[in-house]
Amino acid sequence: MVTYVAEAEAPILKKKGFWDVLLSEKYFRWTLLIPLLVTLAVFMLYPMFFSIYYSFNTFAPGKPTIFVGLENFRYVLHDVRVFWPALFAMFKILVGCLAVELVFGMLVALLLNREFKGQNVVRGLCLLPLLISPLVVSLVWNYLLQYDYGLVNQFLNGIFHLPKISWWGTNMAIVSIIFLTSWQWTPFSIFVLLAGLRSLPRDAFEAATVDGASNWYTFRRLTLPMLSPLILIIVMLRTMWLMRIFDPLYATTRGGAGTETLDWVIFRVVFMYFDLGQGSALSIISLFITIILAFIVFRLLMRALGVIK
């Protein structure tokens, strides 16, 4: 390969070969991107065209494909008992998790933002939930929150004499899902915010202390505005990931008890009923909602970073 480059640097002498063009200074940047571009084409473009095509057709295995126009979209949007509750459940999980993760993450980050003995051990232990498989986490919480023999109910009932709660019942299941998802992802907020807190300029805070500002006032007027880009990054990434939530549902309610999200409906329609037409229509709708949400947060983030006005 090295010899080819040498040839490329001595131009015009002979006709350039394929490798010379790829490795030339002008095209090298694109050469490096070829594998990535192929990946994007294979795994994003093709599925997208595939879904768009099938969202206008009916398809079931063994039956001919029939063009039906917007019928699939009309059907899924009018299926009031499935679509809108699923959308609502998705937003409940999204808002609930973001709120818990940000508030609790900020509290723990503020708590850990100091030098103390064993700080690395404490931080390392707080990181663990993030790295353990979401499926395992959800399964173990499923066990801990069981009605009869779950530890949480037995603890509440045995020590505090509170009534047992049906955690996986119709009303509480979505709360339990929010709880265990936030439990797993709060460390992410903690670590991002902690990294932010440690890099804040110290003099502004000293000035505030000299001026006799209260802790709450300093936090609201100094810490929070300075951390706002990081908070938005957390919101953006978590929004993208939370809309794709799957493992916690699979390991606990399997879409029952009012926890069926939009993605779960797609999973059910496509991989249980093999109805590609409706599944594609739902995927396209889901993709649009995600893009709109992510774009709004992305704009906010860019504004907070001062890239756009």
Next chain:
Amino acid sequence: MKTLKPVLFWIAVVLVVFGFIFPIAWIFITAFKHRADILTISLGKLLFFSPSLESFEHVFTYTTITKELVNSAIISVSATVLVMLFALPAAYSFARWNTGGGHLLFITLSTRMFPGFLAAMAYFFVYKEIGLMDTHLGLMLFFYYFNISFATFLLYGFFREIAPELEQAAMIDGYSRVDVLRKVVIPLILPGVAITAVFVLVFNWNEFLFSVLFTKINARTVAVGLAMFWGSIEIQWGPMCAAASMAVVPTLVAAWFMQRYIVRGLTFGAVKG
């Protein structure tokens, strides 16, 4: 007051750490219990029990856990190698020339918010046709796709810390572009490469959605195996926890490796230090 404050601080720290560690510890505790001590409704028996290897015996007798662990290892490691091989040049191109003016990087990132089912649906039938269903290669390709965006984004941050002048100096010394990348730039960001690789490895190891859709017996990963303990009648908590306790060991090792780097690493360049 002066002595009260550190005490309160430590109580808070212990509570937080306990809250994060206890459910994980509970997996290991449950793994060493008799079936009777798992489904008991007496709090005393739930907490104080005589250890047993019953669940582990069950796992090794009735399931293919060893094969699943090997499958997971093969697929995760090979997908990680593939991701690093292709993400490194791409991230370098983005960092050095801002190729595609930022739009391409955003599209790359957006694979993470792309509905997984969209890709799964399109390839479900393709895989059936060409016989990639339930093979290591088939699942590995999905793992690769799932992680390349994140790896590229992380590496992009590391590459940006290298000064272009350094590369120019090397090129004046007669290095080609390929040599510069291979002999100068990558050795400099080796810690970053290592962290990225460990992240990707952990994500691959934990992946569930594509695994459950695209594997059945032959290439079944440990995550799918864990979900299998949920039979039609009941969930076998004991064997499940025993299998899970083995499945999380690699991630615990990764955590130990990463905790030193993670605190300063996660600002995404948003706050100037």
